[in-house]
Every structure is written in structure tokens, then in C-alpha cells.
Amino acid sequence: MLVAIVIIILVVASLVFHFASPWWFTPLASNWSSIDDTINITFWVTGIVFVLVNCFLAYAVFRYRFNKNKRADYEPENKKLETWLTLITTIGVAAMLAPGLFVWGQFVNVPEDADVFEAVGQQWHWSYRLPGKDGILGQTAVELISEKNPFGINPEDANALDDILIFSNEMHVPIDQPVKVLMRSKDVLHNFAVPQFRVKMDLVPGLVSYLWFTPTKLGRYEILCEELCGMAHYTMRGHIVVDSRQSYDLWLAKQTTFAQTLQPPEYDLVKGKTLFAACSACHGSNGEGNEAMNAPQLASQPAWYMKRQLKYYQQGIRGSHKNDQFGQQMAAMSATLADDKAIDDVLAYIATLPEQAAKAGAGGNLAKGKILYRNCSYCHGDNGEGKFALNAPKLTGLQPWYLKRQLSNYQQSIRGAHRKDLYGSQMILMSRLLQNEQAVDDVVAYIGSLAPGGALTSNLPGKGRALQPETASAGE
Template identity: 55%
Template sequence: MAIAIAVIVLVLASVVFYFLSPWHLTPLASNWGAIDATIGITFWVTGVVFVLVNLFLAWAIIRYRYDRRRRASYEPENRKLEAWLTVVTTLGIAALLAPGLWVWAQYVSPPDDAHEVEVVGQQWHWSFRYPGADGKLGAVHTSLIDDDNPFGMRPDDPHGRDDVLVHSPRLVLPLDRPVKLLLRSKDVIHNFQVAQFRAKMDMVPGQVSYLWLTPTRTGEFEILCAELCGLGHFAMRGRVEVMEAADFDAWLARQPTWAEQLAAPAGDPASGAALYAVCAACHGPRGEGSLALNAPRLAGMEPWYARRQLRYFRDGARGAHPDDTHGAQMRAFAAVLADDRAIADVAAHLATLDAPRPRNTVHGDLRRGERLYRTCAACHGNDAQGIRAVRAPRLAGLDDWYLERQLLNFRQGIRGRHPDDHYGWQMAEMSRVLASEQAVRNVVAYIATLGVAGAASEANAQGED
């Protein structure tokens, strides 16, 4: 009897929990209400079966409980009962499958007027490509992918010259306009998912899969990889922003095309040297940095990364946190650089600077640091040389005290939490792998032992982030 009562209580508690639980589907933001309806049908069918089966179990325990005055009867077949069970089971399975098959048929049939956007996934980064004025995406090929051509664009295809390449993990979509997302992976199987859109699909290397949707409300939503794709899977996140159609068209018109990115002039080191005179007061005339002034070494910094950080400081995406006192100082100096051309010139000058390798000031367990760095190496390289394709800067040769401070800032939310810092938030997530300040010191001490072979050629590479 006690077991029967426990089963009944479990059924009642489960039903009450379902209706009173605060955990439900996120508010719908696309046209896929039919998917919500299908999920609802699944809950009701499986819920009714759960209640009936468990109540029958409780009834059977009570009805056929042990009684030494009663003998069990043997009944190997009951055709009537088997027929009823077959019919009811068939109806239940049909109720589960039929709505899903109907919705799936719509899910894989994008409307003819849907505009296309390409989504490219790699460990652990999202990037996006929009067709230009001709409305067609240019051809790509895996063999052409390198640091200077992360999308694998074919230079001989005229349709690709006006494509808009977005390297940051921020997807912009127009409101109430159907879009077909072409999904491509550069390395392993990923899965593109936005919970509010009720849309997800695997991305298989060597293939182009797709899904389509129509955004139905403005706002920002999180992009997740729903396929375990490696150590940094949890940090493979992005943002999708849905805006009014007119605002989207204006935004897209402001983005440089691939041809414009290729034709963009490189920064002028001579002009950058004049602008750097203000920076030299803290960072030194050779970019050697100063621990006393909390100014890190800048000599040989990759131009693409220097441009990004200077823009972040100038625009407030970095250094705005009240506890980032040193970043606030940099914001004031970055404001002196009036436009992107001035920033490009300073970045080009930094690449020409040569300063002695900084001395080690942070000490830790190198063996433990090496193990911890394996996660970092996926983006920053085995020798901390940086990997431009995933927009991860070089770490080798930087001041260890500066690396320690930045990792602690990431862990504490002082850096990387601004909504416009598209890469900082990923570092903030990854820094959680370092469970303590001692772990931070261990990995920093190990990075300080890594060489800078090949850093000069990497630093001289020009490219937009």
C-alpha cells in the first residue's frame, strides 16, 4: 500500500510541478509557432500516458496485492485487450509523429522571397556573410581558407566582390522578412541554434545545410552551438540582433564589401609615429611598456588587433567599467585618434617597433600552467603566436603582469562584459576555466616561457577584424 501511495503522490506532484513551474519555453520571436504547438502536443500525449500508466500501476499494486487466500490465474492471451492496446498505441504514436512531420515539411521549404545569409562556424567562433547589391553570394572553397581569406572566397567569382563579410559573432536580421540561413562548418560538426527562434540545424564540414525563419520581434538573442564541438564548446556563442527592415537596410549599406576590404589602404607607419608621440609617455618610445605606469608592452602588436582594441577604447566598449581604472586612462588617450585612418596609422607604427623581451615577474607551477594552457591553445596557438582566423591575438612576448591583470579582469567581469565587445565576452567565459588566482599565475608563467618565433611576419600582416 505504501508503494501505491508513493506512486500516486509522485504523479500528482509531477502534474502540479508542470503547471506551476517557472521554467517554460522562452518567448517566441519567429514564425515557428507551429513548433511550439508540436512541443505542446508532445507534452500532452506523453503526460497523459505518464498519468495513466502510473495510476494503473498504483491500481494494480492495490488490486493484486498479496493475499494468501487467493491464487493467481494464468491467462497467456487476451485478444480484446491486445487489440485495444494496439489501437491506442497507434493513435498515440501518430499524434506524436504527424504534427512533427507536417512542421518539418514547412521547415525545409523556405519561401521564394527569402533572402540568404551565410553562417560559418569554427572552433569556437561564428562569422557571417551577406550578399551584396547583386543579391547573390559569391562562390567559396575550403582549399582557399587561410588567415587572409577566412571565408575561402574565390577571387575569380564576380558575385563575391560585393559580398559583406562580418567577422564578429554578431548576426543582424530584418524584422518580418523571411531569411534562409546557409550553414557551413570549417572544422567539426557544429549546430546553429537560437532558442527564441525555435530554429536549429547541424553544420557538417563539406556540406551546406540550411534553415529558414521570419523574425517577428526586435531585440537581441543569443546564438548557441548545440553540438559538443570541443573544449571551448560552451563559449561558442554569438548574438543575433533583429531590427526594423529600414534600419537593417541602412546598417547593411554601411558595411564594407569584400572588394572594399581588399582595397583598403594599409596604415602609414610614418604618420602613426607622429600620433604615437602621446602614447610614448607611458608605453615608451620603443613600445617597451612600463610596469611602474601600468602600461603594457606594445612593440610588434598585430595591426588588426591593435586597431580593434583602440576602437574599443575610443567607442567605450573597453575601459568603461568603473573598476577598470587603467582602461579609463586609455579611453582618454584613444579619443585623441579622431578616425579609423588615424587608428590604422598608429597600429602600423606599433608593428614596426622592436623592444627587448620583458622580464618575468609572475611565478607559478609551469607544469600545471602547461595543462591549463591546452584550452587556450585552441584559439591562441600552441606557441601563443595567436590565430588571426579566429581573431585571437598573440600572447607570447607580452608582459606577464599585464596578462595576469587582464585574466583576472575577465574572471571578475571587469573586462569583456560590454555588449559591443564581441570577443571579450568569450574570453570572460573561457577565463572561468582558471578556478583560482593561483591557476591564473600558473598559466601566465607558462605563457611567459613560450617563444615568439614567427611573430614578426604575423605582426606585419594587414587585415580587418
Template identity: 60%
Template structure:
């Protein structure tokens, strides 16, 4: 009897949990309601079989329980029973497969008016490319991928000159317009998935895969990699922001083209020297930083990173969080460099400054080398920074600043703003350092790389 009770309770509990479970579909935000329908059909078919088989098992245990006055009858074959089982099984399988095949037929047939967008995955970052005015994506070649050309666009292809490049982890799309997403991987298997859109597809190195959908609801939705792609797979996140058409066109017009990314915004270092005197009060006359004023070194840092941080301070992405006292001080200073040309001049002057000599730090270098391996995928094997990964150089930063930023990421002071995608990744990565010894070891190892990273940094600092 105990077995019978357990089987019945198992069935009842499973059915009740199915209806009251908190883990259910997210509200749909695309045209793929039919995918939900196919999943629901599968639930009903498999649920019916689960209930029927287990209740029959409970009945059989009860009906044919042991009885000394009864003898079992052995029947090796029962054609009637086998026929009925074959029919019911076939009906169940057809009921599950037919809707899926029908939906798959729609999934691979892209509407003729769909806009093509390319999503490029690499450990552990998303970037996007959209067609320009010619509505054609330019030719790409993996052999052309570099820090200044992270998409590998062929510069000799006229169709690629106006391609719009989005180096951010956020893809913006217009409402109610079909989109075909071309998927390309630079390294290993990845997977592009947006739960609210009910679409996902693998990114396979060496080939281009695709999916399509029509966004039907405005909002911000998570892009996730649902293919185990390495140690920081969990940090490979992105966003899709769906907005109305007029707002989308305004956003699109503000994005750089491939041609613009190759024609870097020139600056006058001599004019920048004068404007830099305001910065020198904290960061030092040679951009060497000042630990007493909690100001990091600027010399030796990548130009594109410094520009993004200025923009983040101006936009409130940095310096607005509770506890970021030094960031709050920088907000007012950054707002003095609103003009694009002034920014270019100051950054050109900082480019001309030699990288500072960083003091060695105490810590277990062997342990630090092992811990830094996770960091190297984004920041480079010599901590020189990587433009393609939006990761800054670390070798120009002193131990106290590195430690404070790690604490900020771990405590949520940095990386909590909705627009700080890379900060959000760093929040997750910072959790891998569990003790004071871990902090000291990885910082000491980074400091030990500063001598050998100078020449590498010089080639990267002027990237777009």
C-alpha cells in the same frame, strides 16, 4: 499501501510541476509557433499515457493485492486487450508524429523571397557572410581559408567580391523578412540554435546544411552551439539582433565587403611616428610598454586587434566598467584618433616597431603548457594570435599585464559590455584558472614562447 500512495503522489506531483515549472518556452520571436504546437501535442499525449499507466498500476496493486483466499489466473494471451492496446498505441504515435511531419515539410520548404545568410562555425566562434548588391553569395573553398581570408572565398569569383563579411559574433537581421541561414563548419560538428526562434540545425564538416525563419520581434537573442564541440563548447556564444528595415540598411552599408578586406587601408608610418608621440608617454618610444604606468606593449601586437581596441575605447566597450582605472585613462587618448587615416598612420608606425623582449616569468612550465592547451585553440599554439578567431597575440605582453587582464575577466571588469563578445568568452575561459599557481604557470609558459613567436607574429600583424 505505501506503493500505491507513492504512485499517486508521483502522478499528482508531476502534473502540478508541469504547470508551475519555471523551465518553459522562452517568448517566441519567429514564425515557428507551429513547432510549439507540436511539442505541446507531444506533452499531452505522453502526459495522458503517463497518468493513465501509473494510476492503472496503482489500481492494479490495490485491486489485486495479496489474499490467501484468492488464486491468480494465468492468461498468456488476450486478443481483445491486445487489439485495444494496438489501436490506442497507434493513435498516440500518429498524434505525435503527424504534426511533426507536417511542420518538417514547411521547415524544409524555404520561401522564394528569403534572404540567404551564411553562418560559419569553428571552435569556438561564429562569423557570418551576407550577399552584396548582386544578392549572390560567392564561391568558397576550404583550401583558401587563411588569416586574411577566413571565409575561404574564391578571389577569382566575381560574385564574391561584394560579399559582406561579419567577423563579429553578432548577426543583424531585419524584422519580418524571411531568412535562409546556410550553415558551414570549418572543423568539427557544431549546432546553430536560437531558442526564441525555435530553430536549430547541425553544422557538418564537408557539407552545407540550412534552416529558415522569419524574425517577428525586435531584440537581441542568443545563438548557442548545442553540439558538444570541444573543451570550450560552453563559450561558443553569439547574438542575433533584429531591427527595423531602415536601421538594418544603415548597418549593412557600414559592413566591409570581401574586396575591401583584401585592399587593406594603407597608412603612412612617418606621419604615424609624429602622432604616436602622444602614445609614447605611456607605452614607450618603441612601443615596448611600461609596467610602472601599467601600459602594455603595443609593438608586436596585431594591427587589427589594436584597431579594434581603439574602437572599443571610443565606443565605451572598454574603459567604462567600474574598476577599470587604466582603461578609463585610455578613453580620452583613443578619442584623439577618431579619423580613419590617422588611425592607419599610427598603426603603420607601430607595425614598423620590433617586438619587445619579454622577461621570463616564474612558474611551472609543464603545468603551464597543459593549461595553455585550452588557450591555444584561439590564441595559437605559439601564442601568436589568430585573426580568424579575433584573438590577440599574447607573447608581446608582460606578465603583470596578462595577470591584471585575467583578473579583470574573472571579476567581470572586462567582458561584461553587451558588445564585447570575445571578452564574454574570456570571462568563461578565465574561470579555468583556479589558483595562484595556475596563473603563474600559464603566464610563465606564454613568456617562454616569446622568443619563437616573433617571426610568426610579423606575418600576422598586418592582417586586415
């Protein structure tokens, strides 16, 4: 009797939890309401079976409970019962499968008027490519992938030159317009999923998979990698923004084409040196950094990373937190650089400055730090050299006190929590793998033991033409 009551209680509790649970579907923001319908049908079929089977079990436990005055009948076969069970099971399975097959037929047939973009997965980053005015994506090849050509695009393909490249992990799409997403992976198995759109698909190395959807609500939605793609795969996140057509066109007009990436930028080292005078007050005349001013070494950092940080400061993405005292100072200083040209000039000059080895951090265990650094090395490189393709900066050359402060800022969400900090959210998650201050000291000490790598000229912003070549020689 007690067992039967417990079974009934579990059934009722399960039903209450299911209908009252706060963990349910995210609000639908695409055309795929039919996917919700198939899931609901599955819930109803399996739910009815769950209730009936368990209620029958409770009845059987109660009805045929032990009684020393009764004996069980032996009945190995019951064709009537088996026929009914087979028929009911067939109807239940068909009710679950048929709607799914119908929806899958729609899912694999893309509307002819759908826009197209390509999503490229790489541990632990998303990047995107759109066709240019010709409407055709250019050819790609694995052997063409490099720091300067992270998409592996064929520069000799005329259709590729106007391809629009999105290096960040944030993509934009217009509302109420069907979108086809072509997907490829540069390394391992990934998965492209947007819960609000009810779409997901694997990215298989060597293949191009696809999915499509029509966004129906304006907003910013998270892209997840729902495949175990390696250590800390949960940090592989991006965003997709649904814009009005006007906002989308404005965003698209600001993006870079493949042809533009092939053109070396021009920079003026004389102007850069003049602009750097304001920076040198804190960061030193040779960009060597100054702990007394809480200013890190600049000469060790790649130009693409410093440019992103300067833009973040100018846009209030970094340095706006009330507890980021030094970030607030940098935000004010970054405003002295009037435009992108000024930023390129000063970064080109910084790239001519000699990198100085940072002092090793005190109080750290190098052996433990080396083990902890394995998580960092996937993005920042085995020797802390940084990886442009993963938007991960160089770590060697940075002072231990600065590294420690930044890790602490990430752990406390002082840095990286801004919704437009495209990579900060990943660093917040990764920094919290270091569970105490000693772990931070250990990994910082190990980074300090790594020798600076790469030629100094690798910090230059592209292979640009300096407008004052004689000044470049003097600066070097």
C-alpha cells in the same frame, strides 16, 4: 498500500512541477509557433500516458496486493486487451508524429522572397556572409581559406567580389522578412540554434545545410552551438539582432565587401609616429611597455586586435567599468585618435617597432601551466602566436603582470561583460576555468616561457602602401 500512495504522490508532484516550473520556452520571436504546438502535443500525449499508466500501476499494486487466501490467474494472452493497446498506442504515436511531419514540410520549403545569408562555424566563433547587389554568393573552397581570406572565397569569381563579410559573431536581420541561413563548418560538427526563433540545424564539414525563419520581434538574441564541438564548446556563442528595415539598411551599408578586403590599406608612418608620441609616455618610445605606468607592450600585438580594442575604448565597450582604473585612462587617451585613418596610421607605426621578449612570470609552475594552457591554445595557438581567424590575439610578448591582471578582470567581469564586447563573454567563461590565483600564475608563467614567433612585419595592418617609404626604412 504505501507503495501505491507514493506512486500517486510522484504523479501529482510531477504535474505540479511541470505546470509551475519557471523553466519553460523562451518568448517566441519568429513565425515558428507551429513548432511550439508540436512540442505541446507531445507533452499532452506523453503526459496523459504517464498519468494513466502510473495510476493503473498504483491501482494494480493496491488491488492485487498480497493476500494469502487468493491465487493469481494465469492468462498468457488477451486478444481484446492487446487490440485496444495497439490501437491506442498507434493513435498516440500518430498524434505526435503527424504534426511534426507537417511542420517539417514547412521547415524545408523556403519562401521565394527570403533573404539569404551564410553562417560559418569554426571553433569557437561565428562569422557571416551576405550576397552583394548581384544577389549571388560567390564560390568558396577549403583550400582557399587563409588569414587574409578566412571565408575561403574564390577571388576570381566575379559574383564573389561584392559579397558582404561579417567577421564578428553578431549578425543583423530585418524584421518580418523571411531569412534563409546557409550553414557550413570549417573544422568540426557544429550546430546553429536560436531558441527564441525555434530553429536549429547541424553544420557538417563538407556540406551546406540550411534553415529559415521570419523574425517577428525586434531585439538581440543569442546564437548557441548546441553540438559538442570540442573543449569549452559552450563558449561558441554569437548574437543575431532583429532590426527595423531602416536600421538594418544603415547597418548593412557600413559593412565590408570581399573586394574591399583585397585592397591594401594606405597608411602614413610620419603621422603615425607623431600620434604615437602621446602613447609613448606610458607605453615607451619603442612600445615596450612600462609596468610602473601599468602599460603593456604594444609592439608584440597585431594591428587588427589593437584596432578593435581602441574602438572598444572609444565606444565605451571597454574601460567603462567603475573598477577598471587603467581602462578608464585608456578610454580617455583613445579619444585623441580622431578617426579610423588616425588609428591605422599609429598602428602602422607601432608595427615597425621591434618586439621585446617579456620576462617570465615568477611563482608559477611551468609543468602545470602547460597543462592549463591547452584550453587557451585552441584559440591563441600552441605557441601563443594568436589566430586571426578566431579573433584571438597573440599572447607572447605581453608582460606577465598584464596577463594576470586581464585574466583577473575577466574572472570578475570587470572586462568582457559589456553586451557589445563580442568576444569578452567567451573569455569570461574561459578565464573561470582557472580556479585560483595559483592556476593563473602557472598559466601566465608558461606563456612567458614561449618564444615570440612570426616576423615583425606580420603585425602590419595588411600589405598596405606606406605614404612615406623613406620614413618606413628609417623606422625599421
